[in-house]
Every structure is written in structure tokens, then in C-alpha cells.
Amino acid sequence: MQLYKDQTLRVHNSLTGKKEVFQPINEGHVGMYVCGPTVYSNVHLGNCRTFMSFDMIFRYFKHLGYKVRYVRNITDAGHLENDADDGEDKIAKKAKLEQIEPMEVVQRYTVDFHNTLQQFNLLPPSIEPTATGHIIEQIEIIKEILEKGYAYEANGSVYFDVIKFNKDHEYGKLSGRKLEDMIANTRELTAQDEKRNPQDFALWKKAEPQHIMRWPSPWGDGFPGWHLECTAMSTKYLGETFDIHGGGMDLKFPHHECEIAQAEASTGHAPVKYWLHANMLTLNGKKMSKSTGNNIYPSEIISGDNDILSKAYSPAVVRFFMMQAHYTSILDLSDDALQASEKGYNRLMEAMGNLDSLKTGSKSDFDVAGWKQKCYDAMNDDFNTPILIAHLFDAVKHINLIKEGKENVTEADKTELETTLKAFVYEVLGIENQSLAKDDSNALNGVMELLIQLRNEARANKDFATSDKIRDELTALGIQLKDGKEGTTFSIN
RNA sequence: GACAAGGUGGCUGAAUGGUCAAGGCAAUGGAUUGCAAAUCCAUCAUUUAUGAGUUCGAAUCUCAUCCUUGUCUCCA
Numbered sequence A: 001m002q003l004y005k006d007q008t009l010r011v012h013n014s015l016t017g018k019k020e021v022f023q024p025i026n027e028g029h030v031g032m033y034v035c036g037p038t039v040y041s042n043v044h045l046g047n048c049r050t051f052m053s054f055d056m057i058f059r060y061f062k063h064l065g066y067k068v069r070y071v072r073n074i075t076d077a078g079h080l081e082n083d084a085d086d087g088e089d090k091i092a093k094k095a096k097l098e099q100i101e102p103m104e105v106v107q108r109y110t111v112d113f114h115n116t117l118q119q120f121n122l123l124p125p126s127i128e129p130t131a132t133g134h135i136i137e138q139i140e141i142i143k144e145i146l147e148k149g150y151a152y153e154a155n156g157s158v159y160f161d162v163i164k165f166n167k168d169h170e171y172g173k174l175s176g177r178k179l180e181d182m183i184a185n186t187r188e189l190t191a192q193d194e195k196r197n198p199q200d201f202a203l204w205k206k207a208e209p210q211h212i213m214r215w216p217s218p219w220g221d222g223f224p225g226w227h228l229e230c231t232a233m234s235t236k237y238l239g240e241t242f243d244i245h246g247g248g249m250d251l252k253f254p255h256h257e258c259e260i261a262q263a264e265a266s267t268g269h270a271p272v273k274y275w276l277h278a279n280m281l282t283l284n285g286k287k288m289s290k291s292t293g294n295n296i297y298p299s300e301i302i303s304g305d306n307d308i309l310s311k312a313y314s315p316a317v318v319r320f321f322m323m324q325a326h327y328t329s330i331l332d333l334s335d336d337a338l339q340a341s342e343k344g345y346n347r348l349m350e351a352m353g354n355l356d357s358l359k360t361g362s363k364s365d366f367d368v369a370g371w372k373q374k375c376y377d378a379m380n381d382d383f384n385t386p387i388l389i390a391h392l393f394d395a396v397k398h399i400n401l402i403k404e405g406k407e408n409v410t411e412a413d414k415t416e417l418e419t420t421l422k423a424f425v426y427e428v429l430g431i432e433n434q435s436l437a438k439d440d441s442n443a444l445n446g447v448m449e450l451l452i453q454l455r456n457e458a459r460a461n462k463d464f465a466t467s468d469k470i471r472d473e474l475t476a477l478g479i480q481l482k483d484g485k486e487g488t489t490f491s492i493n
Numbered sequence B: 001g002a003c004a005a006g007g008u009g010g011c012u013g014a015a016u017g018g019u020c021a022a023g024g025c026a027a028u029g030g031a032u033u034g035c036a037a038a039u040c041c042a043u044c045a046u047u048u049a050u051g052a053g054u055u056c057g058a059a060u061c062u063c064a065u066c067c068u069u070g071u072c073u074c075c076a
Helices: A045-063 A090-098 A100-118 A134-146 A162-168 A179-184 A227-237 A249-267 A298-303 A315-323 A334-353 A366-382 A385-403 A411-428 A442-460 A464-476
Strands: A010-013 A018-022 A029-034 A069-071 A153-154 A157-160 A201-206 A223-224 A244-248 A272-278 A280-283 A331-333 A481-486 A489-492
Touching: A010 A244, A010 A272, A018 A298, A018 A315, A029 A045, A029 A227, A029 A334, A029 A385, A045 A069, A045 A100, A045 A153, A045 A244, A045 A272, A045 A280, A045 A298, A090 A100, A100 A298, A134 A153, A134 A157, A134 A201, A134 A223, A134 A227, A153 A249, A157 A227, A162 A179, A162 A249, A179 A481, A201 A227, A223 A227, A227 A244, A227 A411, A244 A249, A244 A298, A244 A331, A249 A272, A298 A315, A331 A334, A334 A411, A334 A489, A366 A411, A385 A411, A442 A464, A442 A481, A464 A481
Parallel strands: A029 A069, A029 A244, A244 A272, A280 A331
Antiparallel strands: A010 A018, A153 A157, A157 A201, A201 A223, A481 A489
């Protein structure tokens, strides 16, 4: 199914600041690279939002029939705490702190990362390369940049020469910065600094004798600079120019700016056609920060074991909540917002559960084909999931009306509605139906049927004490009875 | 201080020049119900941080001010 031939997708390109029609470099194929986590601590909820956004994008491309190669790296070396001379590798620092091998740190938090993303129903990327697995490729790129004259060696380290590069190229075009301004706002170099210019960044850092993470190179033992791994791995798996590069807004500068510089310096041309940036997640209107306590881990939301929220929320509800905002907007997570999302989520799932049993007729009061295209239009407009969800609720309303017998639907439209709804909710948005009623054990259904029958008998006899007792006790257990025209049904919250 | 993304109803969150500013949640009235819940119908921002400007027309463009988030710088 090559749906992409019928749909015009527009994406917001951070490089130009405009929405552009998406045209892949190779027809029918999409190459997408997203900067993955540095695995030195448990994955942050904000990171989850970014990866969830790109998971949705990945899913929509697939849904449209593109063959997608989605590469998301694991940074397991080289991410310095800061760019100063005493900059320490984040992973090496954590290893020292916990007195374990750096690779134990990497292993522990990579597993946590995968577990968390799996809970939120993220699809695994096509390739998930690690920085340490691509040291050779990174060294090769450094050699090329050195050959082209855009880098210099100093005392066993190699630095990218930003000023030289800016003479032939434009450094700062992604983040809207001017090199002159940056230089004007910078202090003088200290005497012991190896860099020619404070804006220069490390391609290769010399490893001090006590440094554990080290690899041999033409410039001596050392380790790669943080920005380099993404250039090496994206080029290796997606080519010198690929379609989409994604990541969090916070990576725009310097990380992505440096990626552009490295690629242009080594290959002579721009590496990426469309730059997509996902916006940040705040908590109760403020940035998340471990030091102020305004912070929550994914596992704490799911378990409810935290001081910030009133209750636990399922991963599907959290995902639905995130999808209700556009990926380029700042999203604020709060208890009120999650509660509202949970109710909306339940209503959506309820309607989808009722879809199958709808009675069909000879005509439809609901323009399913028009509605379906509206859903595509929403997604085609830079993956506008909030608008898509608004349309989904339009379908919910019609499903409920049909169920009540106030509207009609033909068999063909019902099938179309069901297929489309499932495609957008499950396949594109990646929202699972986690209501317990779905995995219906026959025993539970049998017991419920019995209770409903007993209650209805009591109601018929006007024994409301008994009928209300059954209803209230079930409510206390989290089972809600629903008296409809067609009889009584139940749902489990 | 610089750059970037923003500031929309009680909460959340769409809409970037064109009649009434989506949707979810909450709220109010009605239908339904033994009473509720669920469901349906109706109501719910003369107004988009503030001030000024451009325009026949602005939430949307321009300028100023205030605020939030991110990055850099400074500081440490």
C-alpha cells in the first residue's frame, strides 16, 4: 500500500523555519536519524517524549507505505560534561562514582532505556548503533576533516577549526547564531587552553593516564568527541545526505550545529534535508530538575509511587496525553492534565470496543470517507496529532449515536470506520488498549453476567437496596456498570 | 547579555491574515434512569500576556514591554 502517493506530507524544517513538502531523496524510502540517549542514568521523561514523538513520525511514514530506515544511536562514550579542558566523560564519571566498569554503567542504563520505551509502546528502530562500536568510522572522519584543513591536532587531541570552517561555510545556520556574535560574547582563551578559539570543539580527546575509556588512534590513545558519533553513524547507515534528522530542541546547539559542520567539512555538502526538533516537557509549569525535586521518572508515573501526582497512570494514558499536544510545542505535565487525558482515553477506548457490535443499515448518517481524509490531512500537516485526535473524538460521537440507534451506518462504512480508527489509534499513534476488560477471561465474564442478571432481577422487584449494593461494591472494585438501551455492560478501570 | 521556541477559556491544547477561535477535561441546563453512572442534546473565550502600529480585515505580520522553556556566554 503506497498511500504516500495520494497524500502530501508537510514537515516543519528547523533549518529553514518553514513547513516544507516532504520529498524523499529516494522515492518510496525514508532515512531518519534521531539522537539517542547518553546512557549514564535512568531515562528522563522529557527524553521519552522526544523519542515518542519520533516513534509516531516513524509509524506514520510506515503507515504511508514508505520503507523507513530509522537509526537511533546509543551514546556510550564521549559525551563530555562540558567543553572545558577538565571536561569529563559523563559515563566515565558515573562509573567512577559507582566504582564499576564504564560498560556496566552503559549496560544498566541501556536496559532501563529499552524497558521504559517498550512500556510506552515504542517500536524498536531499524538500527541502534553505539558510539563505542564505531570508533574506527569516527577516526576516519577526523582524518578526512584534517585533510580538508578544517581541524588541527594539539597535544594528542584534535579540534574542529570553527573559524576556518566559517570562512567557506556557514557555522550557526541551524541555531540562528552568528559566529561573530559568539566570539564577541566569549572570554579570552586561557593560556593552557589547547584550542585556538573557544568555539572550536573536540573531535578527539587525548586520554589522560587514569582515563579508563580509551582507544588507540593516529594521535595517540584517546576517545571521540560527542558530536562526532552521530555524524559517523548517520553517514554509515543512511549515506552522506539523508532525509530526516531528529532530536530534542536542546540539541540544536551545539550538537546538531556541529554535526552539520563535521559533515560539510568532510563531504563538502549538507548532510540532512529536513531537520525536525521535538520540544521540551515541563512538570507543573517548570523545567524538570533533579536538584529542585521537580522531577519524575517514567516508572514513578506508572507505579504511582511519587509525591507529585495523585495516582498512577498507565503508559498508554501517558502516551495519549503526549499525543494530544503537537510535538513542536512545549508540553506541561500535571496531575490535572493527566486526569483529563485518562478520561478522554477511556472514552475513546470504550467507543472502539463498541464498534464491533454496531448494527448496520442501508444508509450512513456519517461521512466516513470525508472524515478519513480529514484524519490524513491532520497528520499530513506536520504530524498534527492533536487535530487527528479531535477528529477521532468526532468518530467516537458518531459511534455512540449509532449505538443508541440515533444514527445509521452501512456495513461498508462500518468496516471502513473500524479499519481507519484502528490504524490511526493503534498503528500510527501507538496507543494500546490497556483496559483489563479486553483480555476477557470467560470466568470473569460469566461472573459479571450473573451479577448483572441478579441486579436486574432486584431492580425489577424494586429491591433497590440489593441492586445498589451490587453496583456500589463493583464500583469499589473498579468495575463500572453501564445501563444502556441494549442492556447492561461493564468496564474495568 | 545573545540566540531559539513559546505566552490562547476554570485546566489542557489546536488554529499562523478572512464569516461563529478545534478537540479533551471540568461546569451548567435538558433527555434518559427507581436514583446514579454511562450516553445523547444544548450552553460555556466579543477574545488570544500587555501596549502601540500595519491592513478593508490579525491570535496569526511589525515594534516595544513583561513572563516561561531551552542553548550559549558570564559566574561558579
